[in-house]
Amino acid sequence: MIISRNILQSIRQLILIESCSPCSRHYGPSACQLRQKAILDSCQKSYFSLGTSAFNSPNSEDVVKKRQAELMAKGLPKKKAIPGVKDIILVVSAKGGVGKSTVAVNVASALARGRPSKIGLLDADIFGPSIPLMMNFGDLTPEVNKDNHMIPLVNYGVKCMSMGFLLSESSAVIWRGLMVMKALEQMTRQVDWTDTECLIVDTPPGTGDTLLSLFQTVPVSGVVMVTTPETLALQVARRGATMIQKLGVPIVGIVSNMSSVICNNCHTDIPIFGDGSEKLAADLGVPLITEIPLTCERDAIIKPAIVQDPNSFKAQKFLQIANFVENFLSSQNNR
Numbered sequence: 435m436i437i438s439r440n441i442l443q444s445i446r447q448l449i450l451i452e453s454c455s456p457c458s459r460h461y462g463p464s465a466c467q468l469r470q471k472a473i474l475d476s477c478q479k480s481y482f483s484l485g486t487s488a489f490n491s492p493n494s495e496d497v498v499k500k501r502q503a504e505l506m507a508k509g510l511p512k513k514k515a516i517p518g519v520k521d522i523i524l525v526v527s528a529k530g531g532v533g534k535s536t537v538a539v540n541v542a543s544a545l546a547r548g549r550p551s552k553i554g555l556l557d558a559d560i561f562g563p564s565i566p567l568m569m570n571f572g573d574l575t576p577e578v579n580k581d582n583h584m585i586p587l588v589n590y591g592v593k594c595m596s597m598g599f600l601l602s603e604s605s606a607v608i609w610r611g612l613m614v615m616k617a618l619e620q621m622t623r624q625v626d627w628t629d630t631e632c633l634i635v636d637t638p639p640g641t642g643d644t645l646l647s648l649f650q651t652v653p654v655s656g657v658v659m660v661t662t663p664e665t666l667a668l669q670v671a672r673r674g675a676t677m678i679q680k681l682g683v684p685i686v687g688i689v690s691n692m693s694s695v696i697c698n699n700c701h702t703d704i705p706i707f708g709d710g711s712e713k714l715a716a717d718l719g720v721p722l723i724t725e726i727p728l729t730c731e732r733d734a735i736i737k738p739a740i741v742q743d744p745n746s747f748k749a750q751k752f753l754q755i756a757n758f759v760e761n762f763l764s765s766q767n768n769r
């Protein structure tokens with residue numbers, strides 16, 4: 435009986451995900467409703483066709499999960515690799531301002547050490563691009579190659595692409611979902627990413643269109659989740675992580691940023707919010723990669739910590755994340 439209830443709950447969750455997916459916009463509301471009904475019918479059929487033996491089997495939930503994944507894939511755009519890119523790692527956060535871009539630029543710069551131009555950094559935050567400033571590009575703009583593909587700008591050995599390269603500093607992007615999807619498509623597929631071993635993608639906060647679209651259209655190798663260990667941020671992070679896990683995308687681990695503050699005088703590490711990130715990681719069954727303290731940034735030079743002083747305490751934290759990502763990718767690729 436408990437298993438049956440789980441199955442029905444899974445069906446409801448599936449419908450919830452379906453109705454949130456970008457396809458609802460493509461198909462229009464009435465077509466989307468028909469689609470949802472078809473999915474419900476199909477789910478109910480598989481629910482009844484499982485029979486009593488399936489309900490008694492310890493694998494019945496796996497059967498439903500497999501069916502969910504099959505149905506979710508139905509009718510959605512097929513995932514296509516980004517030409518020239520081997521692995522894609524998304525840096526995500528449920529809340530804004532928790533340090534996602536900081537982690538993305540530093541991990542990309544750390545990975546690029548010793549292998550320049552093999553690591554890419556894509557700024558998928560169309561409305562609030564921060565990579566041009568954080569990677570110190572000034573007002574440079576990308577050129578176009580003979581195939582009409584934009585050539586990423588390179589700094590600190592990292593190939594970068596951002597909407598910010600195409601806009602003046604004071605321009606605002608006032609676009610609806612479909613235009614954002616189009617811009618994302620162009621920044622992934624109409625850019626010369628040749629020979630990129632790993633593309634780090636800095637995503638906008640939350641679990642909106644951009645993130646879903648990336649999950650549905652490109653093969654994401656893994657996700658690094660950034661959060662602060664504060665109750666509200668953790669609660670939203672938990673929801674975001676659950677959605678990512680439902681979509682079957684592996685979470686590399688959690689980075690707990692601004693978790694403590696180090697006293698300038700006695701250098702004591704003072705926790706600010708408690709150990710919520712540790713608990714979140716344990717509940718989700720994913721590693722807590724590292725905890726980064728809040729540091730006093732009075733420096734006017736904007737450079738990734740890893741470039742400014744690779745031996746600093748903060749840079750070492752980012753190196754730890756980069757090593758973690760590398761180990762994760764080699765274990766995935768060895769499978």
Ligand SMILES: Nc1ncnc2c1ncn2[C@@H]1O[C@H](COP(=O)(O)OP(=O)(O)OP(=O)(O)O)[C@@H](O)[C@H]1O
Nearest residue numbers: 529530531532533534535536639692726727728729
């Ligand atoms: N550990 C830290 N100590 C001090 N300042 C930090 C730390 N981490 C990030 N910051 C600062 O906090 C601000 C927000 O960081 P960042 O832009 O990386 O967050 P974000 O999650 O990408 O934001 P958004 O949601 O707007 O994309 C930046 O000014 C950054 O320099």
